[in-house]
Amino acid sequence: SSELTQDPAVSVALGQTVRITCQGDSLRSYYASWYQQKPGQAPVLVIYGKNNRPSGIPDRFSGSSSGNTASLTITGAQAEDEADYYCNSRDSSGNHPSFGGGTKLTVL
Amino acid sequence: EVQLVESGGGLIQPGGSLRLSCAASGFTVSSNYMSWVRQAPGKGLEWVSVIYSGGSTYYADSVKGRFTISRDNSKNTLYLQMNSLRAEDTAVYYCARELRFYGDYVGYYFDYWGQGTLVTVSS
Secondary structure: OOOEEEOOEEEEOOOOEEEEEEEOHHHHOEOOEEEEEOOOOOOEEEEEOOOEOOOOOOOOEEEEEEOOEEEEEEEOOOHHHOEEEEEEEEOOOOOOEEEEOOEEEEEO | OOEEEEEOOEEEOOOOOEEEEEEEEOOOHHHOEEEEEEEOOOOOEEEEEEEOOOOOEEEOOOOOOOEEEEEEOOOOEEEEEEOOOOHHHOEEEEEEEEEEEEOOOEEEEEEEEOOOEEEEEOO
């Protein structure tokens, strides 16, 4: 089982705000990063660090962290945001990467 | 332009071996942290193995002793040798570059991913 825990599924009404969370002890020492994955495609980085967006990622995506919980917030969700979202950080030893189980986001 | 291109996947019988390749362009594999990440059908992402720039390697418990990660600096290519394959190894295998940065904490993230190569273990 993963050392990073995510809710399996979340839904949001079109244009509303949704928060996807990731919990794990390693998040007290390491930043999380977040990936969006659509069916049949490779994951795409959307947030890393305290709240950094790679070039090309809309500013409706933001990140935050508190204690052992990291969050990805989508403010004004769009239909194209419907996807699986994965958090990533380190394992408890810090030696290697670890992924959360993923959250399936449905935009209603 | 950074690009990662995996190859080597296919149908293999249980107990068989396969070697995956990940050809990189636009950066130097040996100077970076490189991982293999897999995704079984309908399942989430699972980290498999990493090779650090210094040469250290780590493996997920599920593949330890069966898989070996390596790189060929002259070809700028990452490899994953997979032996004693099992049905549960069936997945799309991605290679990805991982970057490290420092802020209040240490952070890591995968900035580039390949398109993936499908490995199917079945008789």
